[in-house]
Amino acid sequence: MNTIKLFPGRNAKFHFGYLSLEIDDIIFHSDSLFSALCNNYVQKYGDEKVADFIGKFPKISSLFYGVKKDEKDIYFLPKPMGFILPKERQDKDRKLTKKIKFISISAYNHFCAGTLSDETIKINDTKDCLYTKQEYSKENLNLFYSSDDEKVSINRKTSTADEGKLFNVSSITLGDDAFFYFILEEEISEELKQAIELLTIFGIGGKLSTGFGTIISYEIKNNDFLCLDINGNCFTNLSLIFPKKQELEKITAYKLIERKGFVHNSSLRKKPLVGFAEGAIFSENKIDGSVVDVSPSEDRKVFRWGKALLIPYKKVDDHEI
DSSP, rough: OOEEEEEEOOOOOOOOSSSSSOOSSSSOHHHHHHHHHHHHHHHHHSSTTHHHHHHHHHOOOOBBBOOOOSSSSSEEOOTTTOOOOOOOHHHHHHHHHOOOEEHHHHHHHHHHHTOOOTTTTEEOOSSSSEETTTOOOSSSOOOEEEEEEEEEHHHHTSSSEEEEEEEEEEEEEEEETTEEEEEOOSOOOHHHHHHTTHHHHOOSSSSGGGGGOOOOEEEEEEETTTOOOOOOOOEESOOOOOOOOGGGEEEEEOOOOEEEOOTTTTTOOOOOEEEEOOTTTEESSSOOOOEEEOOTTTTTTOOEEEOOEEEOOOOTTTTOO
């Protein structure tokens, strides 16, 4: 597996969007990341061979968070369905488990092994991430901060501000020492490397023309940090999935997510689609997913990436789903 780390600009804001400007997502999903890389490919090489680029595209995760710590980084995964806190912590606050969005790989390993304990874990002040005390000993760890920016609507005909027409754009800013990362399952081609490098030019997410989404550098590491030492009896996904019909029976627990929006640099709308969000549980790893045609017309081909990138997950008797 290849880990691609993306480092944001100082105080950079990111808008990943969720159905509206005012409601932001905390994950840049794999289908949007795929689209960004395909657009970068077209910028570099043109669109004559983009079908070949898509055909050879490796399985990709969504964009998650990591934190720099000395020589060893801490990587966070989306909380899988069925995850519960140790009994002592759960008894203190039964709603706390639902608030947690990300867990560190070390905490994930302990949970799957049945060794996660109240004495060894930490939960940050915003209650959105869980990690072990051994991993991070500072007072608090924040992956990101959410904020809203008030904007003025611009009249397209006059290119001037529309008086009284204000709107908010939600965004996130990464915490101290935090970075983004995603996983590519297979070998990275030279064309894909170039598309990744262009993320430092074009950025990621929405509202790029207004200064959002700045990435200043990246790093590609070939490692197997997600090849977990788990004798898993099931699997969880790190990517958004659009399953094939015959694969539906292998899904044990899931959360649906609606995907829609505009075609890049146009006013054309993509066909809406519903998929399975990250953290679903599958009874086996023979889930491939699919790439779906969401083209608004025959002369403008657009695809959504819904291939499955899975990792082992241990569901034991007291892990309720």
